[in-house]
Amino acid sequence: MTIRVGVIGTGLIGTDHANKLVNVINGSTVSAVTDVNRARAEQVAAELGPDVGVFDNGHDLIASDVVDAVLICSIGETHAEYTLASIAAGKPVMCEKPLAPTTPECEAILEAEVRHGKRLVIVGFMRRYDPGYRQVKATLDAGTIGAALILHNVHRNATVPESFTSFMTMTDSMIHEIDTTRWLLGEEITSVQVAPPKRTSRAFPHLQDPQFALFGMESGVLSTSEFFANCQYGYDVRCELVGELGTASLVNPVVASTTTGGQDVDAVPPDWRVRFGPAYTAELQAWITGLRRGEIVGPSAWDGYAATRVTEFGVQAVRSGERVAIDYIEKPAIYR
Numbered sequence: 085m086t087i088r089v090g091v092i093g094t095g096l097i098g099t100d101h102a103n104k105l106v107n108v109i110n111g112s113t114v115s116a117v118t119d120v121n122r123a124r125a126e127q128v129a130a131e132l133g134p135d136v137g138v139f140d141n142g143h144d145l146i147a148s149d150v151v152d153a154v155l156i157c158s159i160g161e162t163h164a165e166y167t168l169a170s171i172a173a174g175k176p177v178m179c180e181k182p183l184a185p186t187t188p189e190c191e192a193i194l195e196a197e198v199r200h201g202k203r204l205v206i207v208g209f210m211r212r213y214d215p216g217y218r219q220v221k222a223t224l225d226a227g228t229i230g231a232a233l234i235l236h237n238v239h240r241n242a243t244v245p246e247s248f249t250s251f252m253t254m255t256d257s258m259i260h261e262i263d264t265t266r267w268l269l270g271e272e273i274t275s276v277q278v279a280p281p282k283r284t285s286r287a288f289p290h291l292q293d294p295q296f297a298l299f300g301m302e303s304g305v306l307s308t309s310e311f312f313a314n315c316q317y318g319y320d321v322r323c324e325l326v327g328e329l330g331t332a333s334l335v336n337p338v339v340a341s342t343t344t345g346g347q348d349v350d351a352v353p354p355d356w357r358v359r360f361g362p363a364y365t366a367e368l369q370a371w372i373t374g375l376r377r378g379e380i381v382g383p384s385a386w387d388g389y390a391a392t393r394v395t396e397f398g399v400q401a402v403r404s405g406e407r408v409a410i411d412y413i414e415k416p417a418i419y420r
């Protein structure tokens with residue numbers, strides 16, 4: 085059985101995912117695309133193949149008989165509307181991060197999925213599929229480094245557009261560390277504090293860059309998180325988990341290495357598409373393989389809700405500089 089996916093939003097990541105679903109992933113095709121920028125959707129459809137329909141809007145695409153599953157890659161503000169419509173149509177849906185920018189929207193999605201009676205939604209937290217992060221988690225779970233004490237995260241982008249704000253540090257970028265921290269440690273984040281370091285001269289005046297956050301966990305483990313939006317030199321994601329008996333760390337994948345003039349020089353990936361390319365592929369393949377078996381495989385709507393909840397308190401912490409405590413609604417049974 086081939087899963088026919090409808091893609092909402094044919095920008096950067098929508099185009100990448102659609103290409104993979106057609107050319108790389110086993111068991112899927114793209115039957116429909118839509119974007120408010122219709123010319124862009126038409127161009128992407130033409131590149132994907134002759135049988136890809138271009139729809140006027142996301143709701144028509146979700147309702148269409150040619151769509152078995154929905155992939156939402158439009159801007160975050162549209163995610164709740166399209167995720168709720170997919171649940172109402174009874175169709176599986178993968179929503180890029182964030183599940184939604186606000187917790188009331190995420191709670192509406194949880195309620196709709198609970199009313200539906202079984203899971204339909206997964207969220208695009210692709211780092212859970214990165215081989216390095218998986219190895220760190222396997223090492224912790226095997227007990228090799230003993231109990232976790234501290235998690236250190238670093239997330240650097242070469243540059244960001246001028247529209248990037250100090251709050252997007254939390255809602256757009258650190259949301260990845262928030263998810264990996266919850267997933268690696270297997271517990272919720274219960275507090276956040278933000279301490280802005282000295283600013284780089286290479287950022288726009290409105291942007292606090294870099295940014296530094298401290299997340300407290302239920303068990304007392306602390307997780308540090310540096311986000312540097314304009315580090316200049318490339319895309320760099322690091323993680324070190326400190327345990328009672330040792331540490332487990334990501335080793336950056338070497339994209340290319342040059343030896344000359346008495347030096348070994350390793351290339352740094354330019355952006356997230358290169359660094360996490362294999363993780364995006366693994367994430368999509370796991371989703372499609374699950375759907376072909378009648379299963380929903382991937383981070384849940386609860387994971388999406390919890391991450392957004394932390395970013396909301398994170399934005400408060402950016403404003404106040406104070407340590408902010410985080411609470412959650414009760415986790416519904418289908419997510420336990």
Ligand code: NAD
Pocket residue numbers: 092093094095096097098118119120121124142157158159160162180181182208209210256356
């Ligand atoms: P983008 O700006 O390149 O693409 C977004 C697209 O959505 C645009 O083409 C825009 O025209 C379209 N759009 C806007 N409103 C729409 C609507 N109502 N209906 C249909 N289309 C609409 O942005 P992007 O970088 O591709 O990001 C898209 C989403 O993916 C964001 O939520 C972003 O956070 C997420 N993202 C995730 C990762 C990751 O690592 N998992 C990486 C990049 C982006």
Ligand code: ISE
Pocket residue numbers: 241256257260356
């Ligand atoms: C972008 O939206 C992503 O999700 C990337 O993974 C992240 O590295 C980047 O900072 C975000 O802007």
